[in-house]
Amino acid sequence: MQSSALDESKVTLNYHHEAAGHHGHPDHRMFGVILFLIGDSMTFLGFFAAFLIYRTMMPVWPPEGTPELELLVPIINTIVLVSSSFVMHQGQTAIKRNDVSGLRLWFGITAAMGAVFLLGQGYEYFHSELGLTTNLFASCFYALTGFHGLHVTVGVLLILSVLWRSRSKEHYSSGSHFGVEAAEIYWHFVDVIWVILFILVYLL
Amino acid sequence: MSTSAEKIVTSTHDGQKAEHKQRKWQDYFTFNTDHKVIGIQYLVTAFLFYFVGGALAEVMRTELATPEPDLVQPEFYNQIMTMHGTIMLFLWIIPAGAAFANFLIPLMIGAEDMAFPRLNAVAYWMFPIGGILLMSSFFVGPAQAGWTSYPPLSLVASKWGQEIWILSILILGTSTILGSINFITTILKMRMPDMDIHSMPLFCWSMLATSGLILLGTPVLAAALILLSFDLIAGTSFFNPAGGGDPIVYQHMFWFYSHPAVYIMVLPFFGIISEVLPVHARKPIFGYRAIAYSSLAIAFLGLIVWAHHMFTSGTPGWLRMFFMATTMVIAVPTGIKVFSWTATIWGGKINLNSAMLFGVGFISLFLIGGLSGIMVASVPFDIHVHDTYFVVAHFHYVLFGGSVLALFAGIYHWFPKMTGRMLNETWGRIHFALTYIGFNLTFLPMHQLGIQGMNRRVALYDAQFQSVNMICTIGSYILAVSTLPFVVNVLWSVFKGEKAGRNPWRALTLEWQTSSPPAIENFEEEPVLWAGPYEYGVDTEMIDEDSSIEEMLAEVSAEAK
Numbered sequence: 001m002q003s004s005a006l007d008e009s010k011v012t013l014n015y016h017h018e019a020a021g022h023h024g025h026p027d028h029r030m031f032g033v034i035l036f037l038i039g040d041s042m043t044f045l046g047f048f049a050a051f052l053i054y055r056t057m058m059p060v061w062p063p064e065g066t067p068e069l070e071l072l073v074p075i076i077n078t079i080v081l082v083s084s085s086f087v088m089h090q091g092q093t094a095i096k097r098n099d100v101s102g103l104r105l106w107f108g109i110t111a112a113m114g115a116v117f118l119l120g121q122g123y124e125y126f127h128s129e130l131g132l133t134t135n136l137f138a139s140c141f142y143a144l145t146g147f148h149g150l151h152v153t154v155g156v157l158l159i160l161s162v163l164w165r166s167r168s169k170e171h172y173s174s175g176s177h178f179g180v181e182a183a184e185i186y187w188h189f190v191d192v193i194w195v196i197l198f199i200l201v202y203l204l
Numbered sequence: 205m206s207t208s209a210e211k212i213v214t215s216t217h218d219g220q221k222a223e224h225k226q227r228k229w230q231d232y233f234t235f236n237t238d239h240k241v242i243g244i245q246y247l248v249t250a251f252l253f254y255f256v257g258g259a260l261a262e263v264m265r266t267e268l269a270t271p272e273p274d275l276v277q278p279e280f281y282n283q284i285m286t287m288h289g290t291i292m293l294f295l296w297i298i299p300a301g302a303a304f305a306n307f308l309i310p311l312m313i314g315a316e317d318m319a320f321p322r323l324n325a326v327a328y329w330m331f332p333i334g335g336i337l338l339m340s341s342f343f344v345g346p347a348q349a350g351w352t353s354y355p356p357l358s359l360v361a362s363k364w365g366q367e368i369w370i371l372s373i374l375i376l377g378t379s380t381i382l383g384s385i386n387f388i389t390t391i392l393k394m395r396m397p398d399m400d401i402h403s404m405p406l407f408c409w410s411m412l413a414t415s416g417l418i419l420l421g422t423p424v425l426a427a428a429l430i431l432l433s434f435d436l437i438a439g440t441s442f443f444n445p446a447g448g449g450d451p452i453v454y455q456h457m458f459w460f461y462s463h464p465a466v467y468i469m470v471l472p473f474f475g476i477i478s479e480v481l482p483v484h485a486r487k488p489i490f491g492y493r494a495i496a497y498s499s500l501a502i503a504f505l506g507l508i509v510w511a512h513h514m515f516t517s518g519t520p521g522w523l524r525m526f527f528m529a530t531t532m533v534i535a536v537p538t539g540i541k542v543f544s545w546t547a548t549i550w551g552g553k554i555n556l557n558s559a560m561l562f563g564v565g566f567i568s569l570f571l572i573g574g575l576s577g578i579m580v581a582s583v584p585f586d587i588h589v590h591d592t593y594f595v596v597a598h599f600h601y602v603l604f605g606g607s608v609l610a611l612f613a614g615i616y617h618w619f620p621k622m623t624g625r626m627l628n629e630t631w632g633r634i635h636f637a638l639t640y641i642g643f644n645l646t647f648l649p650m651h652q653l654g655i656q657g658m659n660r661r662v663a664l665y666d667a668q669f670q671s672v673n674m675i676c677t678i679g680s681y682i683l684a685v686s687t688l689p690f691v692v693n694v695l696w697s698v699f700k701g702e703k704a705g706r707n708p709w710r711a712l713t714l715e716w717q718t719s720s721p722p723a724i725e726n727f728e729e730e731p732v733l734w735a736g737p738y739e740y741g742v743d744t745e746m747i748d749e750d751s752s753i754e755e756m757l758a759e760v761s762a763e764a765k
Contacts, residue, residue: 028319028393035385039419046427046460050442050453063448132438136448139440143431 033182037189040151044193047147051140051200062137067129069141069202077120078198081152084113085191088159092184098174104166107159107180110187114156121149141201148197151190158183227724235329237321240722242328243307244622247615249332250299256339257291258684260284265646265680271667281663282348283362287338289351290369293469294376295335297607301472302327302383304614305411307622309387311715311722312405314396314731319389327382334375341368350661352458355443355451359435367436370429377422380468384415391415396714398733402496405713405737406489409496410475413503417464417471420507425461428454455517459510467506469603470570471499473610474541477563480610480617481545482738483711484560485552489738491544498537505534515583516590524583531581538574542567558632562613565640569605573598576651591661594654600647609639612690619694620708624720625701631693638686645679713737 055061088110094102130138162183165171172180231241232248263284267275276284306324310317318324341347347369349358358366391408395401431442432454441447443454474495482489489495511519511527519527545567554560576598580586589595612635619627649672654660658669665673707716712735718727732754 026393028389031393032320032323032385032389035388035419036381039381039385039423042420042423043427046424046457047431049424050427050431050457053453053456054450057450058448132434133440133447136441139434139442143434143440143442147430 027178029178030181030185033185037186041189041193044147044196047144048196048200051144054136054140055204058136063135066135066137069130070124070128071202073120073124074198074202077117077124078194080113080120081117081191081194084110084117085188087113088184088187092177092180095172095177095180096174100166100169100172103172103177103180104163107163107166107183111156111159111163114152114159114187117152118149118156121145121152144197144201148190148194151193155183155187155190158186227721235325237317237325238724239306239310239318239321239324240622240726242324243303243305245328246299246303246306246331249335250296250303253291253295253299253335255687257288257296258687260288260291262680262684264288265677267663268665268673269677271665271670271673273663276663278663279348282350282661283346283365285661286347286350286353286369287342290338290347290373291335292603293351293465294373295331295338297469297603297611298376298380298465299331300611301411301414301469301607302380304407304472304476304611304618305383305387305414308618308715309390309408309411310394311621311718311726312408312713312737313391313394313399314714314727314733315390315394316726318386319394320386323382324386327379327386330375330379330382334372334379337368337375338372341365341372344368352462353432354458355432355435355454356445358432359444363436367433370433370436374426374429377426380418381422384418387411387415388419396731396733402493403733403736405475406478406492406495406499407472407475410471410478410499413499414468414471416500417468417503417506421461421464421468424457425465428457428461431457452514452517455514456511459513460507463510463513464503464506466599466602467502470607471502473566473607473614474499476610476614476617477545477566478541479713480559480563480613481548482740483617483709484555484557484563485549486555486740487548487552488736488740489544490547490550491540492738494540495544498540501537502534505530505537509534512581512586515586528581528583532578535574535578542571542574557616557629558627558636559613559616561633561636562609562616565636566606566609566613569601569609569640569643573601573603573605576601589654591659592654593650593658593660596660597647597650597654600643600650604647605643612636612639615694617709618715619697620704621715621720621722623698623701624704625697626704626708627697627701628693631689635686635690635693638682638689642679642682642684642686646676646683647679649675649679712739 087106091103091106091110094100094106125142130141132139132142162172162179165179227241231238232245236242236245263276264281267273267281273281306318306328309315341364344364345362346365347353347358348361349366353366353369391404391412392401395404431440434440435442435444435449441449443449443451445451478489478495509527509531511523512531515524515527549564556564576594580589580595580598616627616632619625653669653672653676656669658665704720706719708720709716714731714733715722717731
């Protein structure tokens, strides 16, 4: 940042190359990703608000006859997902040192942990006594966890695409690794949403 | 962040400026990433849908000329009523706002394009896809639960039409979210270095507020529609009381988006008016910051008023009081705008051309819509007129008298910039006169119908209302005819209109510094921020149109001394 003061005059003059353009223009992609995540968080806020309204408005919640949710698998899943955020951050730390193989290692582990989460959720769906249409609580359970699971799936795909692109050593470097950062911030977002969802649906 | 080394590399490109590319007509039919092409694509596509929505409105008005269902079956009436509302909101007004935003924002802030050009093109192409999908529901019987699609009605009527409706709104909503990400990033991050946020044109402020609302509101609508879709297809009962669900939850989620959507539909046009009035009144805008901040205030308040649509939905009394109060507070920032616009043209050297006529027409009609809005905001009055033609009159004064008139003001104002040719002034005035007369004839009497208790959204009505309904129907025919001079004018002027030159209105915002239509890279020479956006009142007669920016600058700074 120190050196950029020198170039301020050039920035003003080179309108064609600095204000917008193809090479070397200021990178606004992360700003866009954050805006997108603000929007996406509103979708979850909508779901959570609906869930909380049902919870407070209905005389009995969950409705009578709803079987208790098993907690073991979701707790393991929560531990896996939360720790995967820290694992993933190691990947970003690695690429900041220009260590592409480190990035691939940590992101590979993260993708595997995401897959474990999805398998765990599949196991839970498969063995649950709840059906999608059993009652309002069951519908909420599947809608919320399903929509979140969709986000985890997208996250795993993002991580896999980072791994695919990092086959060539030059694709990501310490100075240029937007794809890594975008995948990571998305993954943290999905993680935070899960913690809220877990508290709302399983614990409350 | 680019390093200084990268900057030096890029600056060496300066010498080898690319050859000027020429715009081809095919560009407008392909996946083009130029914001100006996308802006025109939005505007033309939206206008085509406006025809469909208008034709449906004429069928409805013709049916309503008599109390009996003699033209269409009541069920079909419900379907075209639903489609009319959905088309006009999601395929006409919202994309038309995006059209101006796409065309104007980068030019106004001196940028080469939007922040994410490819994302921008994706957002545009989702719009015709969503629109055509919506139209396709005519093959299976369109939705008939109104544009609000309240369950349980939407769960029992036209199942497949309803599902197509949901899918199409999800596509269109995603399109607007992607657009809003682009607008916010462009406005906040891409302004030319000299332009701070308080010297950017007010249209950019209004689009900033609009985009914020889209970003925060639309996802909640998506959530509601996904749950509605589950109810419809999978047999869940989120909103179905028969299975233990609660339709009121849908109403809350729907209006959390759809009341802000009203501001999404009108704020861009507030911005257009703030641009048009000072130019044609030759006066600085009155209260720049007041107008800018009031847009943000409207956006914020717009997020906490939604339940005023639900005063008759069993909303508890204390909640009704809260939403009544917040709704009425919105009249303050809106009033600030109306007074500022009036003060802007007050004592100005007004050039009453078509753009200005539509501009002042907007103020007068939006004022009526705003005042009836305060009336329906009050719980006792709203309980009386809820779901009557009073509400229909109110929102048409806001959305047609407000948004659409301002939209036409914008077209008359920026057509020379978009095409390089002027629109015919006489036909523009005829267009305005027919629109203004037709509009008021159609919608003013509806206030009376509503207070007398005529219900909206049904094909049948009590025979006592027939004579007033006939007036409305005749008015709607005038309104339909009013579009013809406009279409002819546009088609003729695009090819044969008088050449506009770069700045026919002698306006100060940056889009007028470039050629008309703008070069592909927007500005052939770097734009110079040589005045604030609204510093009119210098003797502009002195400024020769062909003089260079430096000469104009010299004249103005000499003036200042």
